[in-house]
Amino acid sequence: MNPNESLVADTKNTWCPGCGNFAIQHAVKFVIEEFEKEGVPRENFVFVTGIGCHAKIADYFNLNSFYSLHGRTIPVASGIKMANPDLKVICFAGDGDLYAEGLEHLIHAAKRNIDITVICHNNRVYGLTTGQYTPTSPYGYRGKSTPGGIHEYPLNIIEMLLGSGATFVARGYSRKIPLLKRIIREAILHPGFAHIDVLQICASFFNMTPQYDEFVYETSEANVSQFDVACRTGQQWNYSDPGPIPLGIFYKTIKPSFPENKEKKVINREEIIRTILSRYS
Amino acid sequence: MNEYSILIGGKAGDGISQAGQIIGSIFSSLGYHVYQYVDYPSLIRGGHNFCIIRAAKEPIFTHRTKVNAIIAFDQQTVDTHLDKLANHGIILFDKDKVKTEGVGISITQIINELQGIPIMGNTAMIAVLFRYLGVPWEHVESVLSRKIPKKIEKNLQIAQAAWKTVTPGLNISPISGETKPFLSGNEWIAIGLLAGGIDAYIAYPMTPSSGVLHFLASVAEETGITVYHPESEIAVILMALGFSYTGKKSAVGTSGGGFCLMTEGLSLAGQAELPIVIIVSQRTGPSTGLPTYTAQSDLMFIRHAGQGEFPRWIAAPANPDEALRLGAEAVQISSQFQIPAFILTDKTFSEGIYTGSSSLPRTEPTTKPGPTFPYNRYADHPDGISPVLSPPYPGESIKVNSYTHDVRGITTEDPQVTRFMVEKRKRKQQVLCEYVDRPENIFIDGDKNATTGIICWGSVRGPVTEAIQTMSVRIISPLILEPFPKKSFLKAMEGVEKIILIEESAMGQLDKILREHGIVPDQQILRYDGRPSAVEELEEQIRRYV
Numbered sequence: 001m002n003p004n005e006s007l008v009a010d011t012k013n014t015w016c017p018g019c020g021n022f023a024i025q026h027a028v029k030f031v032i033e034e035f036e037k038e039g040v041p042r043e044n045f046v047f048v049t050g051i052g053c054h055a056k057i058a059d060y061f062n063l064n065s066f067y068s069l070h071g072r073t074i075p076v077a078s079g080i081k082m083a084n085p086d087l088k089v090i091c092f093a094g095d096g097d098l099y100a101e102g103l104e105h106l107i108h109a110a111k112r113n114i115d116i117t118v119i120c121h122n123n124r125v126y127g128l129t130t131g132q133y134t135p136t137s138p139y140g141y142r143g144k145s146t147p148g149g150i151h152e153y154p155l156n157i158i159e160m161l162l163g164s165g166a167t168f169v170a171r172g173y174s175r176k177i178p179l180l181k182r183i184i185r186e187a188i189l190h191p192g193f194a195h196i197d198v199l200q201i202c203a204s205f206f207n208m209t210p211q212y213d214e215f216v217y218e219t220s221e222a223n224v225s226q227f228d229v230a231c232r233t234g235q236q237w238n239y240s241d242p243g244p245i246p247l248g249i250f251y252k253t254i255k256p257s258f259p260e261n262k263e264k265k266v267i268n269r270e271e272i273i274r275t276i277l278s279r280y281s
Numbered sequence: 282m283n284e285y286s287i288l289i290g291g292k293a294g295d296g297i298s299q300a301g302q303i304i305g306s307i308f309s310s311l312g313y314h315v316y317q318y319v320d321y322p323s324l325i326r327g328g329h330n331f332c333i334i335r336a337a338k339e340p341i342f343t344h345r346t347k348v349n350a351i352i353a354f355d356q357q358t359v360d361t362h363l364d365k366l367a368n369h370g371i372i373l374f375d376k377d378k379v380k381t382e383g384v385g386i387s388i389t390q391i392i393n394e395l396q397g398i399p400i401m402g403n404t405a406m407i408a409v410l411f412r413y414l415g416v417p418w419e420h421v422e423s424v425l426s427r428k429i430p431k432k433i434e435k436n437l438q439i440a441q442a443a444w445k446t447v448t449p450g451l452n453i454s455p456i457s458g459e460t461k462p463f464l465s466g467n468e469w470i471a472i473g474l475l476a477g478g479i480d481a482y483i484a485y486p487m488t489p490s491s492g493v494l495h496f497l498a499s500v501a502e503e504t505g506i507t508v509y510h511p512e513s514e515i516a517v518i519l520m521a522l523g524f525s526y527t528g529k530k531s532a533v534g535t536s537g538g539g540f541c542l543m544t545e546g547l548s549l550a551g552q553a554e555l556p557i558v559i560i561v562s563q564r565t566g567p568s569t570g571l572p573t574y575t576a577q578s579d580l581m582f583i584r585h586a587g588q589g590e591f592p593r594w595i596a597a598p599a600n601p602d603e604a605l606r607l608g609a610e611a612v613q614i615s616s617q618f619q620i621p622a623f624i625l626t627d628k629t630f631s632e633g634i635y636t637g638s639s640s641l642p643r644t645e646p647t648t649k650p651g652p653t654f655p656y657n658r659y660a661d662h663p664d665g666i667s668p669v670l671s672p673p674y675p676g677e678s679i680k681v682n683s684y685t686h687d688v689r690g691i692t693t694e695d696p697q698v699t700r701f702m703v704e705k706r707k708r709k710q711q712v713l714c715e716y717v718d719r720p721e722n723i724f725i726d727g728d729k730n731a732t733t734g735i736i737c738w739g740s741v742r743g744p745v746t747e748a749i750q751t752m753s754v755r756i757i758s759p760l761i762l763e764p765f766p767k768k769s770f771l772k773a774m775e776g777v778e779k780i781i782l783i784e785e786s787a788m789g790q791l792d793k794i795l796r797e798h799g800i801v802p803d804q805q806i807l808r809y810d811g812r813p814s815a816v817e818e819l820e821e822q823i824r825r826y827v
């Protein structure tokens with residue numbers, strides 16, 4: 001993993017041709033290379049992935065990684081960050097993974113403003129298990145587990161994150177690479193919990209390219225620190241009905257983040273234990 | 282008299298357990314070994330709480346059915362426990378609330394006269410007890426001043442006023458010997474973890490394991506460890522594995538219900554070969570069961586939890602010294618072998634309070650082979666243990682993986698690589714088996730030549746040891762339950778013809794492990810009402826078979 005070596009590993013890539021994952025991988029590679037040029041060594045990054053198509057990204061980068069469990073990127077990443085606040089910890093998660101099984105962790109990570117970055121590969125379908133609906137699939141979506149179409153409205157994840165106290169909320173799109181690169185970079189630089197919902201097409205089970213291409217637009221970031229403006233931007237699209245889809249950073253604010261980078265004290269464990277025991281005699 | 286048992290009872294919220302602890306501390310300061318049993322229902326106010334404090338010249342780890350004194354804060358205490366009073370026993374009670382015979386003191390009146398608050402009745406009763414036992418005021422006062430958290434002056438004033446209303450009935454003698462630390466089983470385990478070098482303790486509150494969380498949180502600052510309570514037990518174990526990945530020694534704690542949620546994280550630890558210490562304190566199950574009562578019914582669950590096959594270590598301490606030693610060993614074993622290491626305890630031990638020795642376990646420095654470069658997280662080694670490197674490390678990417686992976690940590694489905702990784706973990710299991718199969722992991726007591734053997738584990742051993750004192754039986758009690766120290770166990774069993782197994786479960790848990798090794802108990806003494814057995818109860822049951 002020396003700086004001359006490619007960031008992308010020589011492992012065999014098994015994503016379907018045309019998958020949006022390639023674009024995300026490309027954007028991430030670019031951002032890390034930029035950080036490296038600015039003096040952040042690549043070994044300071046740790047990628048934590050869930051389970052699903054997105055998660056293979058762990059194998060595809062020559063970087064530290066923890067290929068974790070379905071829905072469980074955030075607690076693993078939080079532990080790593082708490083153990084060593086100097087590391088830059090990035091979660092890659094899928095929408096089924098993060099917004100279904102992993103939802104409790106997402107809300108609590110936003111609430112505690114833990115200094116990690118979450119990139120959700122939101123293709124609005126379970127790809128690796130062949131096309132079932134996820135929490136952000138549109139109303140009426142027909143998948144193998146819901147042949148009659150789902151009778152649930154999707155979760156507006158942007159509203160939910162804002163309601164949970166996230167201090168950085170953004171949406172990207174796998175076919176708008178320059179914007180995605182900028183958002184990822186800012187999210188990593190953000191001191192606190194940063195979430196990027198990346199609209200990603202699934203070439204095999206839910207190719208939304210025509211709809212996304214028609215409706216996405218870059219929102220103004222002029223009032224990015226105003227919560228009510230962020231809420232209104234987030235409500236413009238409900239993940240179901242066709243209509244304008246804002247992209248960009250919706251909200252960015254600074255609040256006390258976690259963990260605090262405390263100075264390490266030199267402690268004589270044995271002596272401390274003796275002191276503690278003497279209190280109980 | 283060689284020992285004293287005191288029962289103190291009242292409503293939840295009366296501060297019964299804290300009062301018991303102060304009584305225990307006073308006995309301890311007189312040189313006694315002390316054990317305190319705490320019994321309380323799962324509610325915060327009202328109901329009936331009681332504890333039994335036993336002080337003796339020899340180490341003790343359990344209660345007896347009979348008590349020498351009952352301290353009653355309410356009528357229910359007298360009504361419920363009167364039959365436990367030994368001959369010549371005495372009841373000390375608040376005359377303003379309780380009607381019975383014995384030594385009645387107008388606690389409420391004393392408090393009113395001196396303008397105290399109701400909770401100070403505890404201090405008053407403690408003073409009354411030790412006055413009755415003939416302990417000098419100066420001695421009681423010195424312990425009270427150290428142990429009372431708030432309003433010491435007023436408390437002492439009230440205690441002294443109550444003290445003066447009583448005349449001594451006994452004259453207990455101090456014992457030479459140091460004042461021993463008096464802590465709950467959970468706290469002894471926590472100190473063991475600290476001695477073993479943990480860096481982080483992550484837990485979600487769950488009775489009866491919460492004592493570990495509370496204790497470690499209270500000393501986090503001075504010990505420099507991280508203590509954190511996240512959103513669920515699922516988050517607990519995964520966060521802890523995050524710590525492990527960075528090379529920090531982490532531990533988690535829960536009871537059976539919380540451990541149900543942790544099982545996916547447990548398998549992850551098995552596959553990713555990440556060290557983790559897991560404390561499971563058993564309570565009556567299944568499901569929510571009896572949250573504040575005891576059991577030994579989760580051994581099979583802990584032993585088999587998680588999908589797939591991977592090595593694990595399970596220890597069950599029975600007393601403070603073992604809790605210290607095994608707590609420290611759990612941290613070292615998990616880190617050295619990169620496996621989950623369990624401390625399996627129960628409500629009785631977790632919340633029982635014990636005097637123990639203050640000598641810390643020796644921590645063996647582990648010599649591990651260093652990594653080679655370019656670094657492979659799962660590099661092969663004859664004992665199956667791969668050298669560990671933690672991020673950040675310049676020039677190396679450190680990869681752990683929940684999927685079957687190759688030596689680099691990259692996902693694979695190759696049958697040969699799969700077999701290789703399984704065999705690597707099997708070799709590790711083999712080395713672990715040999716490591717635990719040592720005589721000190723089997724506790725032997727009683728008549729070592731007896732042909733009748735009693736097998737038990739965990740907190741049950743305390744009362745069993747006392748119950749058999751006048752019988753010709755041998756106690757054989759394994760401290761490590763997985764991998765089972767078979768050779769050492771069979772050695773300890775040599776000459777035993779009749780086996781009695783004692784467990785606090787309905788179906789027998791250790792029983793299943795014994796049968797795997799061809800050891801079939803002749804009799805089983807099983808208890809499953811959530812209550813631990815007192816010495817006399819066990820004595821009677823054991824006599825039926827001996």
Ligand code: SF4
Pocket residue numbers: 014015016018019020021053123127128201202203204205
């Ligand atoms: S199934 Fe969909 S998400 Fe998965 S690799 Fe193929 S195109 Fe990408």
